[in-house]
Amino acid sequence: MNIHIERPSTIPIKEQIYLAIAQRIRTELFKPGQQLPSVRQFALQLAVSPLTVVAAYRLLEQAGLVRTVHGSGTFVSEQSRGLFDPPPQSGVAEANPWDWQLSLKDYLPRASMWSQSAIRLPPTILDMATASIHSSLLPSNLITDSIQKALTLYSDAVGKLSPFSGDPEFIAVIADYLRTYHVALEPHQMLITNGTQQGIDLFCRTFLGPGDTIAVETPCFSGAIDAFRLSQATIQPIPVDGQGIRLDVLEELVEKTTIKAIYTVPTYHNPTGTVMPLSRRRELLDFAVAHNILILEDEPHRELGFSDNVKKLPPPLKMLDASGRVIYLKGFSKFLFPGIRLGLLAADGTIYKRLLAAKSIVDLGSPLWLQKSLIPFFRSSQAEKYLTRLNQILRKRSQLVTETLISSLSPAIKWQKPARGLYLWLTLPPSVNADNLIPEAHHRGIHFLPSSIFYPGEPASNHLRICWTNLSDKDLPVSLTILCELLNSAVRNEGR
Structure with a gap:
């Protein structure tokens, strides 16, 4: 188990250790009955005092997450059983042939998306x-027609690779489609991703690492938290109100620490559903400019504005961005098919080039055929209907x-x-x-x-x-x- 400790942090080291282990237990990476490292062993690994580890274990025990057996060690509590785990069987437990795997050091801090899937x-x-969206509401016949047309129009696409940035024709079609929703992006800004989750991952790989701080709306999309944790950056929770992320808390934070990035879902916030008004969006962008902060804007379903006039929704932060500090994420899975893992990332300047380089390393480009198969759908009037x-x-x-x-x-x-x-x-x-x-x-x-x-x-x-x-x-x-x-x-x- 690898735990990244921020030594100059305002959070005491014992609490950092406690939080790291608690998250592994809560997301089922540590199972009920699993033994934690000994105090001495863990203290040596983390280069901290044994008393610090003892204090962290005590916090875990107070939270009901572990139990300490005198002379034997500290074990994950049976009350921490995962939501999908079968009940414990009675009788003597058999030796687990996979126990040796516990000695392997890993770098996975939490996995909420997986644990709650x-x-x-x-x-x-x-x-x-x-x-x-429920399968009965999805455009099955329209997608089928689009694929059949693509088989004729792009029959050779199956045997070719996509450019790292995405298929130029698909990008141009998506740019036209987004203008319907007042999202004006140019093809040279756009990078096709395997869903917005990959966009978050590319951002983390490129711009976050140990010593960096990212401020996130809290509560926050758990898939983003998992990705930020994996980068070993410090995550600073910022509460939200009825208008989105609170600027007063950000102002207090920036006086004490350097914020590298802010993650926000300003349109139909996940999980609260809040829509950030235009005034708050402008204030957030002004704050980011004043303090040289990147903004990662996640907007997976602007189109689904059934309780609002979609055309009257405030524009994305990216549309207000004059200095190229907003990285914009957009997905298509929410209103097409969950299995169509396609989305886009939009950025400018060298930020775009560095994200493109990361994309080329990760997967050499999203599948060309999948992009081609959706061109007839997005090009027709059927998508809007x-x-x-x-x-x-x-x-x-x-x-x-x-x-x-x-x-x-x-x-x-x-x-x-x-x-x-x-x-x-x-x-x-x-x-x-x-x-x-x-x-x-x-x-x-x-x-x-x-x-x-x-x-x-x-x-x-x-x-x-x-x-x-x-x-x-x-x-x-x-x-x-x-x-x-x-x-x-x-x-x-x-x-x-």
């Missing part, structure tokens, strides 16, 4: 966690969700009305832990994401995120009923 769910569970129809359907679903929660959910549970974006963030009373509700949720037949995975440090546990676009017309009302009954019961029990 709905792919690991039984098929009987109704998925209110995955942020995607499909999105118009999809937004009409999602608007009705939003109304259903809003009306159901207003009528059936305890007033002690707070949420943004009306439901907007793909996500809904619910806040429970402070003493209710959403993680503890997961087993009962699975027993009742639903799954949601607890708030703990959306925090880079010590998590707030009394929130949860649901996605209501990933369910069929039949399953959505059933899931909402189960959710309301589960949460109302938790609130009632909390009051006893």
Whole structure:
């Protein structure tokens, strides 16, 4: 186990060690019953005092994450069992032939996306966690037609590699498509990626490393936190309010430390659904310019503006950027097919060139055939017609969700009305832990994401995120009923 320690940090070393191990336990990289390194061994590895390790282990034990057996060592607590782990078997445990692997040093600090992935769910569970559009609403026939046309138009594409930056024809078509949504990007700014997650990874590989600090909206998209952690940069959580990331907290932070980058999802923030107003966007960009800070802007689904007039949404930060410090990420998976892992990254100047170099190292370019297969779809008028129809359907679903929660959910549970974006963030009373509700949720037949995975440090546990676009017309009302009954019961029990 490798733990990166920031020695000149304001966070005590014992707490840095505690947080690193706690995140591994919470994301199931450490399993129940697994023994942690001995105090002496760990102190030598980290070049710290044994008393520091003892203090870190004590914090873990106070949090209920480990148990110390006198004379034997410190072990991950059985209460830390993963959400998808089978219950422990009775009897004497057999020797595990893979135990030798625990001696291998790794550099993976956490894996929230993996640990909470709905792919690991039984098929009987109704998925209110995955942020995607239900298959019945996706343009299957339009994509099929697009692929068939591409087979004729680009029959030789299967045998060729794409340029590292992406296919020039596909990039030009996407640039035209984005102008419909007032996102004016030029082809020379654009780099095709395998989804926005790869864009985040390319940014981390290129610009983040030990000693750098990135400020992130908190709560924050867990896939981004995982990538930032892997870079060994220091993640500084910045709270959000009803208008997005808080500038007053950023101003306080910059007086004490050098911020290299800010990560933000200003349009339909993940997980809260907030839309940052134009005034806050301008203030954030002015702040970044004044302090020479990069901004990584993630905008996966501007098109899905069913509760707002899409054309009236504030422009992306990238459209306000006159100095080339905003790196813009855009995905297509949310409204086409989750399996189509294509997105784009937009940047300027040497920042673009360095990101392009990283892309060439990582995968030599995104698949050419996949890019070619979507050109007929985006070039036709069908894409806009499909999105118009999809937004009409999602608007009705939003109304259903809003009306159901207003009528059936305890007033002690707070949420943004009306439901907007793909996500809904619910806040429970402070003493209710959403993680503890997961087993009962699975027993009742639903799954949601607890708030703990959306925090880079010590998590707030009394929130949860649901996605209501990933369910069929039949399953959505059933899931909402189960959710309301589960949460109302938790609130009632909390009051006893």
